[in-house]
Amino acid sequence: MLKHMFPKYPPASLTSLQLRLYTTFWYANILALLTLVPYLVLDLFVAPLLWPFHAMASVLVLYSQLLLQYGHLRLSQLMSLSTCLGIVVVGYIAFGKDSGIEYFYFPLLVSAVTSSVWPLARRVMVGLITVCAIATLLTSLAPPPWVAMDSGTLGFIKLYNLLMTVIMLAFIMTRIRTLVELLGKDADIDPLTHTLNRRAFYLAVNRLQQRRQAFALLLLDLDHFKTINDTHGHEVGDQVLVHVTRLLKQHNQRNRDVLSRYGGEEFLLLLHDASPEQALQTSQAIRNTLAVNPFKHDNTLLTMTVSIGISLSSESRDIDKVIALADERLYKAKSTGRDRAVLYHA
Structure with a gap:
């Protein structure tokens, strides 16, 4: 039922992460509305004067939800x-x-910090919540309550507030964890092949270099890939890249190895603690795998070959230099007939 009430007009420009934030706040508004319902009932019995206030608050949250339905995320959050x-x-x-x-100060604080309200409004909101929290601690200055309640009713309200705070905190923290995971994924993963992107690859190499661990680097380039794009279209070209990625992952079974899409039809495969002989053996295995696993498009088999340039971490402490050496050897492989791997210039 809730899915049918999802925002109808989320902004088209939202990324997957922003859309997740959008739906997170949508759920938070629903939770806030559900929290207000018991107060509306309780007011009728113990605090009739507060009923209009909680009713107005419910209307405002409903209006906030309406704003969210039509794409006004920041105004709705504020x-x-x-x-x-x-x-x-x-x-x-x-x-x-x-x-x-x-108790409600804590989920409010978390909600304010994680909202996408513009920075100034967010700082003001966090500041107000902090001031209110400090004021709560100054119990000696607290005015007497407007509504006098018996201990049983007061205990019920206190238990309810504590329960709703735990629920809100659990919900918010679960969604924050998911958002952080999505943020890391968006920052590190190539969206087409789901391999590491260039940024994440450099970070992985830096970690190895800091530990002074050796590796071999394979720079792979699909031969005549432009012909596939020109003949069958870029959509088929993308499917070929996904197919090749699956094949390359067969040679990336060790948790320590790193596969990355370097750009276009180029891939980087980092073999942790691999000797030159092991790097050449892996290159030959990759060439054989591509040769016996053509991509099937309609009734056509697209057989692919790959040229590979190999360099070693021992050749330079500068990763850009290591990649440049692999690129030089890749060019050598291309210029001498393709479908081969080159480690050293002849």
Whole structure:
């Protein structure tokens, strides 16, 4: 049922990470609405004067949800956070410090920090929440509550506030963890082949160099790949790259090895602690694998070959120099007939 209520008009420019944030706030608004329902019922019995306030807060959260439905993420977030902050402040003043209303400061703080409201508004929101939290600690200056309640009702409210705070914190932290994972994935993974991108590859190499660990580097380039794009189209070319990636991963079974798409039809395969002989053996195995596993397009088999340039970490401490050496040897492989691997110039 909730899926049918998802935002109808999310901004088209959102990345997958931003869209996840968008739906996260959508769920948070639903949770805030559900939290207000028991207060509306309780007000009728113990605090009728507060019923209009909580009803207005519910209307504001509903309006925030409507703004979200039509793509106004930041305005929706600002309205929801301001409304929740108002509920906390008024609830504290009305029911007093013993009602447990201060529990809501923690999820509010996390929500404000992780929202996408513009930086100035976010800082103001966090500042207001911090001030309210400090004010809660200054119990000696706290005014008497507006509403006097018996210990049973007060205990129920305190338990409810604690329970909803735990639920909100668990929800927010779970979504934050997912967002962080998506952020890391977006930053490190090539979207087509799902191998490491160039940035992540350099980070992996830097870690090896810091530990002074040796490696062999294979720079692979598919032969005549432009012909595939020109003849069958770029969509088929992308499918070929995905197919080749699957084949290359068969030779990247060790957790220490690193496969990366370097750009276009070029790939980098880093073999951790591999000797020159092992690098040549792996290169030959890759060539054989591509030769016996052509890509099937309609009724056509597209047989692919690959040229490989090999360099070693012992040749330079500069990774750019190591890649440049592999590139020189790749050019040598291309210029001497393709479908071969070159480690040293003849």
